[in-house]
Amino acid sequence: MNPRSPRVLVVDDEADLRELLELTLLKMGLDVDSAATLAEARTLLADTEYQLVLTDMRLPDGLGLELVREVTAACKNTPVAVVTAFGSADNAVVALKAGAFDYISKPVALDQLRVMVQSALRLNAGPAAVQAPSAAPVTSRLRGESAVIQALRAQIARLARSMAPVYIHGESGSGKELAAREIHAQSSRAGKPFIAVNCGAIPEALMEAEFFGYRKGAFTGAADDREGFFQAANGGTLMLDEVADLPLAMQVKLLRAIQERRVRKLGATAEEPVDVRIVSATHKNLAQCVEQGSFRQDLFYRLNVIELTLPPLRERLDDLEVLTGAILERLGTFEHKVVLGPGVLEALRGYAFPGNVRELENILERALAFANEGVIEVGDLALKGARVVEAAPPLPAPTPAWSATAVPPPNPDTLPSSLPEYLIQVEREIILRALAQTQFNRTQAAQLLGISFRQLRYQMQKLNIQEPDS
Template sequence: MSHVPKMPALIVDDEPAILELLAITLEEMDLAVMTAASLREARAAIAQAVPLFCLTDLRLPDGSGMELVRLLHDRHPQSPVAVITAYSSAEGAVEAMQAGAFDYMAKPIDLARLRRMAEQAVALAGLAVTPASAATRLVGSSPIMQRLREKILLLGRSNAPVHIAGESGTGKELVARAIHEAGPRSDQPFIAVNCGAIPEGLVESEFFGAEKGAFSGAVQRREGLFAAANGGTLFLDEVGELPMPMQVKLLRAIQERAIRPLGAARELALDIRLISATHRDIGQMVAAGQFREDLYYRINVVPLQIPPLRERVEDLPELGAALLARMARAQGRPAVTLRADALAWLQRYPFPGNVRELENLLERALALHDGPSIGAADLQPSGTASVLPASAEGEDAAMDLDAAEARLLRETLERVKMDTVAAAHALGISLQSLHARLQKLHLEERP
C-alpha cells in the first residue's frame, strides 16, 4: 500500500484491548501509530505530531470524540478523522460526519473494514486538493458556481452520504460524479441509477442482485447495482421514487453496510459511497408520509442544493460557448459563436428545463444553421418568437421570469392542442419537468 511515511496514525479509545487491536492492525500495514486513552492524551499527541489520520471512539472518559473531529477538521483539515460508534445506526455517527469526519466504524471491530478505512484515510491524507475533472465541467464563474465547486472538493474528502437537491436538468449526476472524482475512490466504479425508471417488481433484484432460480425468470445469477459499485460510489437519482418497501431495505443496507442478494445464503459486505438526488422536496414527502423519515435522516447527512439556471444567468455566455464548442467538435464543424441578440434572448428566457434545455436549444439551432454564429431567431422554435417580453429590465426580475415562462408554456400547449408529451418535446424538456413547472405556476388546470 502506498502512503505518506512516517507520520503516525492516532488511535483514541479508553478500552485497552481495542486500542491494542487497532494499533497492531495498523502497524501490520506498515503505519506508525500513536495511541491515546482520553481527550487530554489525544490533544497532547496532536500537539507533538499532526497525525496522518485519526480514529477515535465517540465515548471517552473525559468528553466526546466529537471534540477531536472538530479540532482536526478546523486546524488540520488534511488529517482525516473517522469515529468508532457502539452501534451502526447511532446518531453520533451521522453527527460526526456532519461535523467533518470522513467515515465511521461500528463495534465490534471488523478488521477487514478497518484496513479498508485506513487505506482510504491514507489516500485522503495524500490527496492533492485540486479541481476534479467533472467539477471543471461545471461551467460558470458566478459566485454560486464557485461555491459549488468548493463544496464538491470538500465533499470528495469524506464518505458521508450526500443528498443533492435541484430541479430537473440542473446537472445533479454531473455533480455526483465530480464528488466521486474528487476523492480517493476516483479509480473505483461510479454507478448511476434512476430509481424512477426501474419497474417496482424488479427494484430489489436490480439493487441487491439475485441468485439463479431465486424467482420465476431468474435463469442466471445477477449482480446487483450495490455489488457493482462496491469500493466506489453508488448514485441513486430520483431516490424519492422508491416504493416504501424498498426504502426499508435500502435503510438496512446503509446501516449494516451489507446486502443479501435474493436467494443467497450469505450477506455481502459493502464499501460504497452513497450519493442520492431528487428534484422533489423530500422533506415534504416525509411530512406527507410518502418517504421514511429514518431513511431521509441517513441519506441527507450532507445536503447539497444545485441552483437553477435562471439564478445564474451571468454564466450563460461562458456556458453557451462551452456547449457550442463541444457540439461543434463532436460534429467536426468549425467553432460557432452566439451573437449579442442571442445572448440577450437567452438571458430573458426562463429555462424551465435548466442546462439540459439550454443544451437542447443550442443543439437544435446548430442542426438548422450552418453559419459561423447563432442569433436570437435561430434559437426560437417556430411560433415562440414573441413569448418573451420586449423589455424585461424595468420590472421585477423574478415576476418577469415567471410571467414569461407561464406565457411560453400556455402558448406551447395551445399550439399542440394541450398534448403535454408534444409540448415537452417542443420545449426540449422532460415530461416530468413540464408537469413540475405547470404546477409551480398554477397552470395545471388552465387551457
C-alpha cells in the same frame, strides 16, 4: 519503523479493542500512537502530525465528538474516523455532520477497517494519487465563473474529503449528476466506479434484484449470478437519482444496506460487505415528502448528512456565455464550427429556462438543426415567452418593383372564391413587405416575422419569391 510510514492515532479506553486496532494498523505498515482519554489524545495531537485519527465515541473524560470538532477545526487535512456502538446509527450521523471522515461500528470488522484506513490515506495523498500516472488533469464539470458556481465548487471540494452521504437538491436539468460526478472525482474514490441509478425508472418488482443482485436460480429467469448496483459501485460512489421515487418497501431495505454496509443477494443465505459512498438527488422537496408520509424519516436522516443545493440557471445568467460555448463546441464538428448570430445571447438572457442547463442544450441543438451554415440566429431559437424581438415599426406603404400587388381584404359580405389561393397571396404579400423593409436581409426579415431563417427560406422557395437582381 519506516520514518516515512503514515502515522495514525488510536483513541479508545477499551484496552483489548485498542490493542486489536494497533496490531491491525501495524500489519498494514503504519506507525501507531494510542491514547485512552481525550486529554492524552490532545497532548499527542499537539506534538505530532497524524494522517488519520481513529477515536471511540465515548471516552472517560468526554465524547469523541469533541475530538472530531477540534481536529477538523485545527487540522483541516487530517481525517477523523469514529468507532460507534452496534446499532448507534444516530451517533454515526451526528459524527459525520460534525466533520468526521467516516465511521465504523462495533464489533469492528477488520476488513472494513482496512478499507476505511486505506481510503483515508488516499485522501491525504489527494485524488491525483488514485488516478493513472498518464491521466490528464480533470477540469471541473461545473462550467462557469459566477459567484454562485464558484461557491458551489468550493463547497464540493470540502465535502469531497468526507465519506458522509450527500443529498443534492435542485430543479430538473440543473446538473445534479454532474455535481455528483464532481464529488466523486475530487474524492479518494476517484479511481473506483461511479454508478448512477435512476430510482424512478426501475420497476418495483425488480428493485431488490437490481440493487443487491441475485444468485442463479433465485427466481424464474435467473440463469446466472448477477451483481447489483451496490456491488458494481464497491469502493466507489453510488448515486441514487430521483430517490424520492423509491417505494416504501424498498426504502426499508436500502436503509439497512446503508447502515450495515452489507447486502444480501436474492437467493443467498449470507450478507456480503460493500464499501460505497451514497450520493442521493431529487428535484422534489424530500423533507416535504417525509411530512406527507411518502418517504421514511429515518432514511431521510441517513441520506441528508450533507446537503448540497444547486442554483437554477436563471440565478447564474453570467455563466450563459461559457455554458453556451461549451455546448456548441460539443455540437460542432472539426469541419463545421457553430457560431451565434447577433443578438442570440441577449435573447437567451431574456428567457427564464424552466428546464435549466438541460433545456439550454435542447434549445441550442434544435436551433442548430434550423441554422444556416452553422450560424444560429435569434429566430432559430424559437423561445417561448422570451422577449426575442421588439415590436416591428409600421411597414412602409410603397413597395418595390419586384413586390407583388397588395392583396385587398375581402368584402365582409362576400367570401373568397378560393381560400387556399387567397391565403397564399396574403402570405406572399406579408413576406415581401418584410423583405422590403429590411432591404432583402432575410435574417432580419425572419426576426420581424417571428420565424427562423430556415422557415423563411422554405416559404420563399414555395412561393417562388426571388431576390431582385442587383
